[in-house]
Ligand code: ATP
């Protein structure tokens with residue numbers, strides 16, 4: 335038997351109803367905050383991620399699906415391609431390529447789509463997973479660097495999570511500084527790590543040299559006591575970064591967005607500057623991060639583009655759905671009615687009635703005239719329909735239908751023209 339590849343999975347009904355519900359709700363919220371959709375390719379040049387996400391990150395150093403793509407014609411050349419492990423680099427590439435900054439306006443872009451990382455599969459961690467993300471990026475003159483953008487993004491995130499009905503999340507917030515103040519913090523980390531790194535994991539020993547900030551991101555339990563005692567970034571922020579962070583926090587306080595400052599949180603991507611954040615949820619166990627994001631003021635330039643500060647986030651849709659399932663008991667958009675044709679020649683009448691109800695926005699399904707009534711009722715129950723509607727010769731002639739409420743057992747006759755209203759109550 336051929337099975338889905340390790341770390342990938344089929345999303346099946348009824349779960350897909352929840353996925354669709356989530357996507358519908360977030361699109362509504364994005365529209366209210368004046369975001370528009372962008373769709374970038376699922377694969378890109380490997381170099382984009384190497385330069386954009388950073389060579390030293392877990393993503394680039396061990397999680398990417400990369401292959402040599404052979405030239406098929408003299409006009410092509412062999413190139414190294416990668417399935418996108420995240421979408422920010424692709425969006426910023428598109429921003430540069432299409433000169434989206436030329437309008438002088440902020441670009442508020444969102445995306446929904448699959449991402450790929452070769453990780454150890456477990457609950458909430460897959461090799462193909464889905465992200466719902468957004469980026470606010472633009473020329474400095476459009477205010478892309480200002481703290482109000484950070485506060486607005488975080489405010490929208492609480493609106494997104496509210497719209498889908500997620501309860502019990504925690505927002506962790508930090509500032510990771512900028513290229514002006516980061517070097518002195520990195521230096522302090524290097525010095526602090528000098529004496530202890532030999533007792534830490536291999537990755538940390540390497541990072542202590544190459545990119546000490548990444549040490550804070552280490553997940554190895556044995557390393558945590560060492561990490562706890564490292565210098566704190568807040569003590570190293572320069573004045574502009576300190577002020578930026580204070581302003582973001584003041585606006586969040588005014589908006590009554592609850593958050594906790596977590597100075598250990600540096601996030602897994604190299605491009606972040608200043609504000610970084612993560613929302614966690616208790617139902618998700620060790621894969622507790624529902625979403626992460628932050629500011630990336632230098633990313634466009636790093637990819638060869640113009641100065642275009644920005645801030646963005648990515649929600650792990652798989653984890654969001656898992657968290658919703660853990661708190662959800664009622665099925666979404668349940669089947670309203672099962673239309674049951676009774677006897678030969680009744681299928682066409684049943685279909686016609688179903689068509690009218692569907693056109694009126696009622697979710698219905700239809701049985702078949704060859705099925706015994708008992709079988710049709712059993713099917714209606716299995717489908718979770720609220721009502722069964724019987725369509726026999728007499729009903730069609732009288733244009734009044736026997737309607738049975740399958741939850742209460744109550745049965746009544748409802749005139750054809752009143753049926754929609756009756757079902758919608
Ligand atoms: P983690 O620390 O859990 O590995 P991350 O820092 O690698 O997360 P980001 O790159 O910030 O994650 O991606 C944003 C969100 O995407 C995460 O908060 C998570 O919800 C989701 N995500 C990341 N990797 C996976 C994966 N392999 N499977 C499912 N969801 C994922």
Ligand code: MG
Nearest residue numbers: 392393453602
């Ligand atoms: Mg990860």
